[in-house]
Amino acid sequence: MQIIEVKNAIKLLKNPKQNIAFLDIRERKQYVQSFAFGTINCPLSKFKTTIKDFVPDQSTAILFIGFKNSVQTKKVGRITKSLNYKNVFQIEGDYKKWKKEKLPVWAGEYTFSKAFGEWIEITSEVKNLFPKQLKKIHQKPHNYLQIDARPKKEFEKFTLPNSVQCSGGELPCFINNQTNLKKDYIVHCAGRTRSIVAYQTLKDFNFKNKKYVLNGGTQNWVLNGYDRDFKNKSKIKSTKLKFKSDLNLANKIAKKFNIPKSSQKNNNKNCYYFQLNSEIKNFKKIKGWKQVNATTLVQNTDKFIASTKTKIFIFSNIPTSAVFATIWLRRMGYDAIWQIKNPRSFKKSYSITKPDPTYFFPKRHLGNKSHSRGYLNWEHSLIPTIRKWGCKQPWVSANQNNLRDIKHTIYKVYKNF
Numbered sequence: 524m525q526i527i528e529v530k531n532a533i534k535l536l537k538n539p540k541q542n543i544a545f546l547d548i549r550e551r552k553q554y555v556q557s558f559a560f561g562t563i564n565c566p567l568s569k570f571k572t573t574i575k576d577f578v579p580d581q582s583t584a585i586l587f588i589g590f591k592n593s594v595q596t597k598k599v600g601r602i603t604k605s606l607n608y609k610n611v612f613q614i615e616g617d618y619k620k621w622k623k624e625k626l627p628v629w630a631g632e633y634t635f636s637k638a639f640g641e642w643i644e645i646t647s648e649v650k651n652l653f654p655k656q657l658k659k660i661h662q663k664p665h666n667y668l669q670i671d672a673r674p675k676k677e678f679e680k681f682t683l684p685n686s687v688q689c690s691g692g693e694l695p696c697f698i699n700n701q702t703n704l705k706k707d708y709i710v711h712c713a714g715r716t717r718s719i720v721a722y723q724t725l726k727d728f729n730f731k732n733k734k735y736v737l738n739g740g741t742q743n744w745v746l747n748g749y750d751r752d753f754k755n756k757s758k759i760k761s762t763k764l765k766f767k768s769d770l771n772l773a774n775k776i777a778k779k780f781n782i783p784k785s786s787q788k789n790n791n792k793n794c795y796y797f798q799l800n801s802e803i804k805n806f807k808k809i810k811g812w813k814q815v816n817a818t819t820l821v822q823n824t825d826k827f828i829a830s831t832k833t834k835i836f837i838f839s840n841i842p843t844s845a846v847f848a849t850i851w852l853r854r855m856g857y858d859a860i861w862q863i864k865n866p867r868s869f870k871k872s873y874s875i876t877k878p879d880p881t882y883f884f885p886k887r888h889l890g891n892k893s894h895s896r897g898y899l900n901w902e903h904s905l906i907p908t909i910r911k912w913g914c915k916q917p918w919v920s921a922n923q924n925n926l927r928d929i930k931h932t933i934y935k936v937y938k939n940f
Contacts, residue, residue, distance in 0.1 A: 524587070524604075524612065529615065533626070533940050536934070537937040537940070542833060543830070543831050543933070544577065544578045545562045545585075545588070545933070546562065546587055546588070547562040547589040548570060548587060548588075548589045549567075550567070551564055555632050556882075559588055559627065560628065560912070561627075562588060564825065567595055570598075576827070576873050578833075581607045581609055582610065583608070585612065587611070596613060599611075599613075631905075632881070632882070632883045633822060633826075634825075635932075637902055639716075639855055640717075641716075642918050643720065643723050645906065647722070649722050649723070650722075650734065651738040652736065652737055654746075654747040654749060655747060660709075666707055667708065668703060668709070669710075670694070670708060670710045670721065671686040671688045672718055672720070672721035673688070673713065675688055677713070678755060681753050683741060683752060686755075689759055690802060691717055691721040691817070692820075692821075692839075692847045692848060693801065693841060695724065695730075695769070695772060695773075695844075697759070699772060700763065704730075704732070706732065707732050707734065708732060708733070709735050709737060710736055711736065711740045713888060714899065715738075715739065715740060716822055718737060722734055727850060760804070764803055769843050772842075777849075780850055780925070782846065785863065786862075787866075788867050794836060795828060795830075796812045797815050797827070797836070797838070798812035798815075799837065799839035800817075801844065802816075803841065809866055811870060811871040815827060817844050821851045824855065827876065828857060831931040831934070833858070834860060835857055835859040837852070838866055845862065853926040854919055855918065855932070856930055856932050913936075
């Protein structure tokens with residue numbers, strides 16, 4: 524592993540032609556409190572099993588930060604060498620030097636995706652509904668379909684009164700039927716990001732009905748003194764899947780956004796391959812493709828993708844779900860491609876991606892108002908923080924349709940340093 528001066532590390536990070544992975548090896552609990560912008564957490568305790576998932580292309584330039592001592596340095600060097608990574612660098616002076624040079628640092632969980640969600644709200648002109656307004660709607664007849672856009676497992680722990688469940692990646696399929704097309708929509712999650720993504724997805728897929736985001740989700744609902752519902756059962760599996768109709772819609776929206784497609788059958792192991800799980804119907808798993816919920820992939824991107832320019836192939840048996848994920852990843856600056864035909868299986872294994880314990884405002888989903896308020900304020904601070912670094916447009920506008928040409932935000936931020 525080579526030692527690289529901070530100034531040369533910045534040169535790599537600002538070069539848009541360089542495929543780069545910026546990895547922080549500290550344990551998650553420490554990492555979320557403060558980390559360099561653009562770093563992906565790859566804890567030393569899980570390093571050997573996760574590095575191959577995070578960085579599938581051995582020619583990627585990998586920058587490491589977060590070492591405590593030479594023992595950790597040697598361990599990372601030994602593992603990366605055994606896996607044939609060719610361009611591996613340790614930042615000289617580590618975080619002490621990084622902070623001395625006043626380089627960008629922030630905090631939080633899934634911060635990159637959260638900041639991106641805030642950007643979408645700004646550029647999409649999201650229409651917000653507030654808890655007191657929703658409470659009044661509940662008290663009289665209405666035509667709203669109130670959708671909890673989180674995955675089934677989270678919904679069944681707690682949700683809001685009158686909510687039905689459909690995670691954002693399957694919203695187009697869920698909405699595109701005679702009953703739901705006649706409704707207006709209120710979408711929410713536990714906080715902000717997934718409801719903003721759901722709202723914009725309804726716009727992306729040309730659903731013209733009235734639509735709102737519940738501001739602050741279940742956390743803001745609790746802050747306003749209202750009760751959540753617990754132990755609900757999702758009815759998402761009762762959704763009737765009309766494949767032909769769904770494929771027609773997927774093709775129409777793919778054309779609208781000019782997203783790349785692929786029908787390749789031979790897989791290059793140096794790419795990312797994601798098969799999107801469906802909560803509507805169980806489909807056969809394809810060997811060599813990592814299984815993930817579409818909304819989780821967008822919401823928790825830094826649990827799955829570390830490289831800035833490596834190709835990402837997206838497949839789903841529900842075509843609109845694949846188009847959903849491809850659109851959102853390309854908006855974030857990743858080279859995502861819709862795999863339009865059933866791919867062949869191939870030999871590639873993955874580590875199991877488990878949810879991390881919540882270390883950042885950890886009691887926010889337990890009804891703790893102080894933690895909920897702190898978390899929502901943190902989300903609101905993310906875009907102003909990026910702008911302080913001199914980056915006025917970190918991502919494309921939510922209203923931009925042509926997503927053929929993309930550029931990762933890491934290059935946009937570090938060009939200012």
